[in-house]
Amino acid sequence: MKAYLYSLAACALLLAWHVNAADANTNEWGTLTNNIQMSISLEDRKEEIKPNQPVMLLIHFRNVSSNEIFQIYSIDEDSQFSFMVISPSGKDVSPTMKGPPSGSGQFIRIDPNRTTEMEISLSRLCKFDEIGKYKIVAKRWVDSITTRKPCLLVSNSLNVSVIPDK
Amino acid sequence: MVGHRSSRIGDLHNRRVLNYAGPIIWNDDATYFYYFAAVSILDQDQVWGCASCGPGYESAWMTHYYAKGVHYSWPTPYDQGDITLGAVTHVRLYTGGKAQIKRQNLFCINAWADEYFKAPYYGWWLTQSQSVDKVSLTVLGKHPGSDGNVWVVLPDNSEQDITVHAPKQHYNAWASPTKYEFSISANGVPLDPSMVVPGADFCVGQFISFSLSGPPDGMATDFQWSFGGHYFNDQRDSVFGETYPTCSIDYFVNPSLLTSNETMAWWVSGGPDANTPATYDASVNFTLNFHNGQAPITLSEDGLFHMYRPTATISPVTGTVNLEFLSSGTFLMFGDSFNDIPGIKFLYTITYPPNFSGSTEWVQVVLSSEGSMQDIWGTNHVAIQTGSAPFLDIIDPYGTFDAAGNPNDSPGQGIGTAIMKVDTSDSFEMTMMFDPPEGGMRVPLRAVDWSWNGSATNSGTGWGWGGTGSAGADFDTEIYSQWNAIFSEYPNWNPPLP
Numbered sequence: 001m002k003a004y005l006y007s008l009a010a011c012a013l014l015l016a017w018h019v020n021a022a023d024a025n026t027n028e029w030g031t032l033t034n035n036i037q038m039s040i041s042l043e044d045r046k047e048e049i050k051p052n053q054p055v056m057l058l059i060h061f062r063n064v065s066s067n068e069i070f071q072i073y074s075i076d077e078d079s080q081f082s083f084m085v086i087s088p089s090g091k092d093v094s095p096t097m098k099g100p101p102s103g104s105g106q107f108i109r110i111d112p113n114r115t116t117e118m119e120i121s122l123s124r125l126c127k128f129d130e131i132g133k134y135k136i137v138a139k140r141w142v143d144s145i146t147t148r149k150p151c152l153l154v155s156n157s158l159n160v161s162v163i164p165d166k
Numbered sequence: 167m168v169g170h171r172s173s174r175i176g177d178l179h180n181r182r183v184l185n186y187a188g189p190i191i192w193n194d195d196a197t198y199f200y201y202f203a204a205v206s207i208l209d210q211d212q213v214w215g216c217a218s219c220g221p222g223y224e225s226a227w228m229t230h231y232y233a234k235g236v237h238y239s240w241p242t243p244y245d246q247g248d249i250t251l252g253a254v255t256h257v258r259l260y261t262g263g264k265a266q267i268k269r270q271n272l273f274c275i276n277a278w279a280d281e282y283f284k285a286p287y288y289g290w291w292l293t294q295s296q297s298v299d300k301v302s303l304t305v306l307g308k309h310p311g312s313d314g315n316v317w318v319v320l321p322d323n324s325e326q327d328i329t330v331h332a333p334k335q336h337y338n339a340w341a342s343p344t345k346y347e348f349s350i351s352a353n354g355v356p357l358d359p360s361m362v363v364p365g366a367d368f369c370v371g372q373f374i375s376f377s378l379s380g381p382p383d384g385m386a387t388d389f390q391w392s393f394g395g396h397y398f399n400d401q402r403d404s405v406f407g408e409t410y411p412t413c414s415i416d417y418f419v420n421p422s423l424l425t426s427n428e429t430m431a432w433w434v435s436g437g438p439d440a441n442t443p444a445t446y447d448a449s450v451n452f453t454l455n456f457h458n459g460q461a462p463i464t465l466s467e468d469g470l471f472h473m474y475r476p477t478a479t480i481s482p483v484t485g486t487v488n489l490e491f492l493s494s495g496t497f498l499m500f501g502d503s504f505n506d507i508p509g510i511k512f513l514y515t516i517t518y519p520p521n522f523s524g525s526t527e528w529v530q531v532v533l534s535s536e537g538s539m540q541d542i543w544g545t546n547h548v549a550i551q552t553g554s555a556p557f558l559d560i561i562d563p564y565g566t567f568d569a570a571g572n573p574n575d576s577p578g579q580g581i582g583t584a585i586m587k588v589d590t591s592d593s594f595e596m597t598m599m600f601d602p603p604e605g606g607m608r609v610p611l612r613a614v615d616w617s618w619n620g621s622a623t624n625s626g627t628g629w630g631w632g633g634t635g636s637a638g639a640d641f642d643t644e645i646y647s648q649w650n651a652i653f654s655e656y657p658n659w660n661p662p663l664p
Contacts, residue, residue: 071503071504071506072494073490073492073494073497073499073503073576073578075497075577075578075580075655080494080495098656099580099582099656099659099663100495100579100580100581100582100663101578101580101655101656102535102537102549102577102578102579102580102590102655102656102657103532103535103559103560103577103578103592103653103654103655104530104532104559104560104566104575104576104577104594104653105497105499105501105575105576105577105578106508106566106574106575106576107501107503107506107508107576109506140494141492141493141494142493143492143493143494143503143504145504145506148504150492150493151493152493
């Protein structure tokens with residue numbers, strides 16, 4: 001019976017959770033801006049994927065301040081990030097910006113001295129069907145609840161190699 | 167099983183009186199198992215051998231099971247005499263079984279008979295016998311098949327006459343019964359039709375495999391299972407041509423899966439609270455087919471079991487509708503981001519049944535969604551979702567929780583550029599699911615219907631807004647969430663937004 005029962009796996013994920021800043025599973029960070037910085041990496045620190053393989057992109061926000069709280073309001077699955085994606089042939093294949101989102105949302109808080117981790121589906125961003133090395137950079141506005149000032153974060157540059165499927 | 171025999175044997179020259187013996191009991195537990203015996207032992211005469219004759223000359227005896235109108239004469243001078251013989255044997259079967267329980271059980275009664283012929287000399291020495299064609303015998307009013315077997319269904323705690331009748335004047339015979347007791351097992355626990363036995367305790371969502379034991383190999387066919395309570399045994403995608411999670415999964419009772427000797431199901435209904443199980447009945451009808459040409463017999467078997475179900479409550483707490491100017495855009499939202507107060511928070515409790523554990527999952531569907539924006543040129547734009555409601559709210563299971571593990575939602579409507587007026591209205595259903603630890607299927611427990619609406623207008627000097635959100639009382643549910651498509655956070659706008 002089990003063989004024909006579907007698994008109830010999620011189709012796509014937008015999950016966020018807090019970890020201690022020191023526990024963040026990444027070494028590459030974007031520019032520190034107003035005490036907060038962003039990092040992107042592939043799950044399991046992978047650097048290679050197969051063409052069009054579903055891959056999750058891990059995004060970390062690290063709040064290095066001792067008293068400032070940042071927040072993201074997220075409606076859509078891509079959490080209103082903007083991504084710059086350059087293909088191996090040098091073509092800009094960045095996903096296009098969409099219109100204003102609507103629907104269920106959540107407040108993602110980034111507390112002082114904490115790192116918040118999110119996952120989004122990399123393969124939803126664009127097709128990675130060209131063999132070679134892609135370059136990905138993410139941008140995202142965050143709001144400081146403490147100062148009520150916005151802050152634009154730019155991530156590290158992530159290189160993802162698409163290798164032939166044997 | 168008890169046999170009673172009254173024998174009468176007459177010998178013109180040497181009358182004998184039979185000794186009484188019995189009953190002969192084959193099983194120890196006469197209160198439960200069937201047994202049989204003869205209240206008078208069948209009379210015997212020696213036909214061959216002696217105690218000291220050695221190999222090949224061991225004593226052999228004949229038994230007068232039945233004799234009527236038997237009269238033999240040996241008129242030769244060296245061997246003279248007459249024998250007139252009469253014998254009648256009655257054998258009774260007590261079917262056994264638990265007291266007060268009127269179960270029907272299958273019995274196979276194997277019958278045989280050997281006809282006796284006149285001995286070559288006076289008396290019984292060297293009496294010859296021949297097996298009687300078994301299909302000519304009669305036991306319990308039925309003729310056995312060629313193998314001598316009579317298959318009958320007999321009630322427990324009854325007395326049956328299983329005397330073998332043969333169309334002969336003088337014969338030995340016997341009927342050997344074998345009782346086949348049927349039992350439904352649930353995950354290996356044999357069920358009882360009159361009470362829930364220890365171990366027959368199950369929880370909603372748990373896969374339960376039922377099987378019928380007892381029928382002789384290969385004889386049972388045409389199984390038809392039925393169960394009490396609300397259960398499922400199969401699933402399919404709810405929208406033709408789509409697959410989960412684009413559409414939901416329909417869980418249903420597949421009748422074709424209820425026609426084997428084993429079947430599986432899981433329940434969504436159970437007792438009224440975590441400590442009080444429901445008692446459900448598992449039943450199977452089946453047909454027994456006999457290789458000896460006897461007509462098939464249809465039987466049924468039942469068994470009771472307990473079904474536990476967690477007790478759960480959901481207490482929705484609603485917030486306020488606000489217009490917020492965030493770095494990523496302007497949003498009309500149900501919630502207060504700067505004070506970290508969501509539009510709705512689902513506080514909940516769950517009590518697991520004793521000896522059962524599991525976890526919760528949540529599924530939210532968008533029952534309806536309406537949105538419109540008016541641009542600065544006065545054109546009204548209407549949001550259009552792809553597909554028809556209800557929609558899965560992005561992912562299954564729902565993934566937004568606060569630090570305490572309570573699901574929450576803060577829906578909003580982003581406001582594009584050159585927009586003067588926004589109206590939005592959404593309704594949802596949030597369902598709490600119980601997920602068994604393993605070997606099971608998650609099941610719905612409790613649900614809440616809720617909605618929010620908001621409106622914001624730019625008067626030219628600034629934005630004004632209003633709106634409200636509300637939630638109904640939580641309610642018990644055994645219905646899995648249904649959706650036809652996944653809600654799109656970026657609907658099509660007609661006409662397109664500027």
